[in-house]
Amino acid sequence: MIHLFKKKKKKDTRPKGGIRLPYVGFFCLGIFFLAVIFADVIAPYDPQEGDLFSSTIPPVWQEEGSLAHILGTDMLGRDVLSRIIHGSRMSLLISVGCILFYGSIGVTLGLISGFMGGRTDMVIMRMADLWLSLPAIIVLFMLASVHGPSAKTIILTFGIMGWPNYARIVRGECLSLKERDFVRLARVAGCSKLRIMFSHILPNIMNTIIIMATIEIGGIIVLTASMSFLGLGTQPPSCDWGLMLAEGRQYITYASWLVTFPGLAIVITVLGFNLTGDWLREILDPKQKLR
Amino acid sequence: MHTNNDNLLELQDLKVSFFTKQGEVKAVDGVSFSVGKEEIVGLVGESGCGKSVTSLSIMRLVPQPAGKIVSGRILFKNEDLMTKSEDQMRQLRGDRISMILQDPMVAMNQLLTVGEQLGEPFRFHDKVKGSLRDMCIALLGKVKVPAPESRVDDYPFQFSGGMSQRALIAMGIANNPDLLIADEPTTALDVSIAAQVLKLMKEIQKETRSSIILITHDLATVAQICTRVLVMYAGRIVENATIKNFYKKPAHPYSKGLIQSVPVLGRPVERLFSIDGQPPSLFEMPEGCRFSPRCSRAEKICFESYPPEIMLEDNHSVACWLYAGN
Amino acid sequence: MQGYILKRILIAMFTIFAVLTVVFFIFRLGPADPVAVMLPPNATPQDAENLTKKFGLDQPLMVQYTNYLKNAFKGDFGTSFRFNEPALKVLFERFPATLQLGLVAFVISVLVGLSVGIISAVKPDSFIDRIGRLVALAGMSLPSFWVGVMLILFFGVTLRWLPIAGKGTLAHYIMPSFCMSLYPIALITRLSRSSMLDALKSDYVVMARIKGVPEFYVILVHAFKNASIPVLTVIFGIFSGLIVGSAVVVEYIFSWPGIGRLVMESYFARDYPVVQVFVIFVTFVVVTMNLIVDIIYAYIDPRIRYQ
Numbered sequence: 001m002i003h004l005f006k007k008k009k010k011k012d013t014r015p016k017g018g019i020r021l022p023y024v025g026f027f028c029l030g031i032f033f034l035a036v037i038f039a040d041v042i043a044p045y046d047p048q049e050g051d052l053f054s055s056t057i058p059p060v061w062q063e064e065g066s067l068a069h070i071l072g073t074d075m076l077g078r079d080v081l082s083r084i085i086h087g088s089r090m091s092l093l094i095s096v097g098c099i100l101f102y103g104s105i106g107v108t109l110g111l112i113s114g115f116m117g118g119r120t121d122m123v124i125m126r127m128a129d130l131w132l133s134l135p136a137i138i139v140l141f142m143l144a145s146v147h148g149p150s151a152k153t154i155i156l157t158f159g160i161m162g163w164p165n166y167a168r169i170v171r172g173e174c175l176s177l178k179e180r181d182f183v184r185l186a187r188v189a190g191c192s193k194l195r196i197m198f199s200h201i202l203p204n205i206m207n208t209i210i211i212m213a214t215i216e217i218g219g220i221i222v223l224t225a226s227m228s229f230l231g232l233g234t235q236p237p238s239c240d241w242g243l244m245l246a247e248g249r250q251y252i253t254y255a256s257w258l259v260t261f262p263g264l265a266i267v268i269t270v271l272g273f274n275l276t277g278d279w280l281r282e283i284l285d286p287k288q289k290l291r
Numbered sequence: 292m293h294t295n296n297d298n299l300l301e302l303q304d305l306k307v308s309f310f311t312k313q314g315e316v317k318a319v320d321g322v323s324f325s326v327g328k329e330e331i332v333g334l335v336g337e338s339g340c341g342k343s344v345t346s347l348s349i350m351r352l353v354p355q356p357a358g359k360i361v362s363g364r365i366l367f368k369n370e371d372l373m374t375k376s377e378d379q380m381r382q383l384r385g386d387r388i389s390m391i392l393q394d395p396m397v398a399m400n401q402l403l404t405v406g407e408q409l410g411e412p413f414r415f416h417d418k419v420k421g422s423l424r425d426m427c428i429a430l431l432g433k434v435k436v437p438a439p440e441s442r443v444d445d446y447p448f449q450f451s452g453g454m455s456q457r458a459l460i461a462m463g464i465a466n467n468p469d470l471l472i473a474d475e476p477t478t479a480l481d482v483s484i485a486a487q488v489l490k491l492m493k494e495i496q497k498e499t500r501s502s503i504i505l506i507t508h509d510l511a512t513v514a515q516i517c518t519r520v521l522v523m524y525a526g527r528i529v530e531n532a533t534i535k536n537f538y539k540k541p542a543h544p545y546s547k548g549l550i551q552s553v554p555v556l557g558r559p560v561e562r563l564f565s566i567d568g569q570p571p572s573l574f575e576m577p578e579g580c581r582f583s584p585r586c587s588r589a590e591k592i593c594f595e596s597y598p599p600e601i602m603l604e605d606n607h608s609v610a611c612w613l614y615a616g617n
Numbered sequence: 618m619q620g621y622i623l624k625r626i627l628i629a630m631f632t633i634f635a636v637l638t639v640v641f642f643i644f645r646l647g648p649a650d651p652v653a654v655m656l657p658p659n660a661t662p663q664d665a666e667n668l669t670k671k672f673g674l675d676q677p678l679m680v681q682y683t684n685y686l687k688n689a690f691k692g693d694f695g696t697s698f699r700f701n702e703p704a705l706k707v708l709f710e711r712f713p714a715t716l717q718l719g720l721v722a723f724v725i726s727v728l729v730g731l732s733v734g735i736i737s738a739v740k741p742d743s744f745i746d747r748i749g750r751l752v753a754l755a756g757m758s759l760p761s762f763w764v765g766v767m768l769i770l771f772f773g774v775t776l777r778w779l780p781i782a783g784k785g786t787l788a789h790y791i792m793p794s795f796c797m798s799l800y801p802i803a804l805i806t807r808l809s810r811s812s813m814l815d816a817l818k819s820d821y822v823v824m825a826r827i828k829g830v831p832e833f834y835v836i837l838v839h840a841f842k843n844a845s846i847p848v849l850t851v852i853f854g855i856f857s858g859l860i861v862g863s864a865v866v867v868e869y870i871f872s873w874p875g876i877g878r879l880v881m882e883s884y885f886a887r888d889y890p891v892v893q894v895f896v897i898f899v900t901f902v903v904v905t906m907n908l909i910v911d912i913i914y915a916y917i918d919p920r921i922r923y924q
Contacts, residue, residue, distance in 0.1 A: 263763035385829030400821040446919040
């Protein structure tokens with residue numbers, strides 16, 4: 001009777017020795033979202049309040065470190081851990097802001113381009129080509145010169161510049177959905193073009209849009225952080241990982257923790273998003289339209 | 292199984308599996324047959340029954356890394372191909388054994404000229420005598436592509452479907468192989484062009500005295516040029532018969548179904564016959580005869596164990612329990 | 618073929634014209650007064666007036682625009698305040714340094730990325746494939762500016778093995794070029810792997826093997842030629858990207874005397890003509906690269922050549 005309880009064994013065909021990477025990704029994202037949601041609860045100190053008497057205390061495991069500041073303090077005596085935890089919010093705010101901004105432009109233009117076809121399609125796709133010839137960092141230089149650098153400028157820049165990729169993918173999806181029966185039926189039933197685009201086609205490409213957003217958000221976080229690092233983005237005293245790195249860079253010879261930990265925070269977050277994005281793509285997009 | 296020296300090719304209990312995330316798929320599960328010299332054998336079956344995998348196995352070109360020849364022997368001119376090194380196989384391919392793929396539009400490299408692709412069998416088997424270009428032109432002429440002198444420098448996209456298929460055939464027959472496997476060579480073509488291509492293949496066979504394995508799901512094609520038919524179902528050969536026997540007295544219920552489902556010109560039919568049901572999923576094979584779930588004459592034993600190969604006549608065998616009593 | 622190239626050149630020229638226009642209007646129509654933006658903090662009203670006259674900012678917008686285009690056509694993009702020399706000349710003096718670093722990083726990324734990508738595709742799940750996937754993941758997830766800072770910390774400050782700033786010996790190239798090529802390697806590896814995998818699965822590769830074509834020829838001629846089409850776009854995109862994006866970040870971190878550092882200095886010093894000429898120059902580079910890719914496509918793909 002023993003064999004009754006034996007489960008049918010399926011041959012494990014995963015590459016030998018492979019790590020179950022998605023779980024690493026979920027774990028990283030878990031830490032990140034914990035920090036975002038409970039920043040006020042977890043962070044031991046106010047991220048902005050510093051005490052000049054406790055400036056540049058090293059992390060706890062170094063000789064002069066103290067348990068009061070686990071990851072040490074910066075020049076102004078602000079707690080590094082608290083600033084990193086609060087920095088997660090800025091990071092999410094900027095990256096999601098960018099994605100929402102250019103995602104909505106890209107999806108709309110892609111839908112119009114794919115659905116209308118003809119001259120409209122040509123004009124929009126030519127525009128996309130043109131857009132791609134202008135690197136975002138260049139536009140940021142211009143906008144920061146004119147508007148002054150800030151989180152808003154960053155969102156505005158990447159928001160305006162990021163749409164062509166989205167538009168192309170959405171257009172491709174739209175082109176194939178356009179010929180499907182449910183869309184034809186909607187047309188026969190006399191639905192307006194706008195209605196077909198947004199309530200018939202859009203829901204069917206939502207998956208693609210979400211996978212794309214997850215894949216791209218990691219890159220956006222790196223990009224925006226590097227802009228803040230260059231001084232083209234968020235300005236002091238806000239808590240931004242890129243900015244913290246920029247501030248810490250001057251003291252690198254004797255306070256290396258000021259550059260190590262904000263960077264690690266970025267890496268963990270980006271790794272989380274990238275691995276989760278890859279995983280999503282694998283399970284939801286078996287045909288690998290997105291690459 | 293004895294080894295017949297007259298046979299050019301003999302497969303003995305060939306098993307090919309694909310190892311996927313969902314588990315092992317036994318695409319070819321114990322296939323044995325032989326092909327004699329100058330014989331044209333039709334390999335017939337529904338798509339996905341393992342015809343193409345069988346033919347790729349003969350060349351040892353099962354798609355890697357998922358596919359693997361699990362067991363069996365492939366005797367070509369009485370030598371086991373399974374024991375050959377990869378380089379020895381490469382030297383056989385395109386020289387002694389060759390193959391024509393189904394869809395010429397994807398089987399030709401769109402970025403190389405037709406001439407460059409035609410010349411490869413010569414170049415890589417040290418068969419170049421004189422100008423390679425002239426050899427390619429002669430080859431194109433042999434498959435009746437008009438104006439081969441200028442066509443040789445064209446790219447595949449400049450060829451029509453029929454011409455591409457001719458060029459593909461040319462690549463297959465370049466070195467007058469002993470065995471030519473044609474994997475549905477006419478499926479992608481118009482009916483009229485398909486007939487021309489078949490005629491051409493028959494002419495070439497006469498001239499080069501090659502043996503041909505013609506893979507198809509079209510019985511009309513088989514009737515036109517084959518001398519023997521192998522019927523394949525779900526990874527196994529179910530019937531092996533001469534062309535006359537196959538059409539006059541098909542034995543296996545599946546073969547009978549196949550023949551009845553072909554409309555015959557001049558004979559009025561009220562309703563075309565069709566075999567009920569779907570071929571089994573390769574993941575979940577029935578325990579006994581693979582055809583049993585769709586077979587109208589299935590008995591208890593058909594669901595329990597796979598039938599043995601039964602010789603009906605000299606050149607006619609079938610794998611079906613209906614004939615086990617004799 | 619000629620028609621195709623001509624069309625691409627026209628599109629490229631139109632793109633440059635469009636960018637020139639966008640640059641002009643962003644700077645002129647922004648909420649900030651360009652004169653105020655440009656002036657140093659201790660400027661007098663007289664300075665402001667001089668500057669307004671000097672740039673013709675008192676003239677109507679369309680006149681300014683046509684003058685700007687005319688000057689741009691002649692290669693005149695204004696004068697740098699800091700150096701009191703033509704902005705373009707200032708830029709060109711610094712460009713070789715960027716080009717040298719960019720080329721080194723470019724060659725490293727293409728060599729490493731392509732070879733790892735191709736080997737990974739030919740031998741999936743092999744040791745190299747696993748390393749390649751790890752490198753690709755790392756390159757995608759590690760911000761280059763942080764890697765740069767950490768390299769300085771480790772090899773420059775702690776170990777004192779490598780120089781941390783400036784350009785001079787070969788050793789000066791090691792950290793910046795590594796830092797610059799990390800992301801491109803990841804991108805090229807990933808893309809060349811997946812395109813090669815697609816190509817190796819295709820029927821024409823099977824057909825080539827059927828003909829008895831040796832495996833190295835199957836991989837390098839049949840499969841790679843087809844796989845190279847998507848890979849090329851990325852490779853050339855990377856080259857322009859290296860000269861623009863990474864150059865700014867990496868040159869800033871490693872004090873590399875190229876145009877990336879120049880534009881940062883100019884930006885902070887409000888040397889606006891230099892920033893502007895940088896923007897235009899970079900667009901020019903990107904557009905030229907795209908043009909080259911389009912022409913290479915025509916050479917690789919007969920369907921484009923004969924259209």
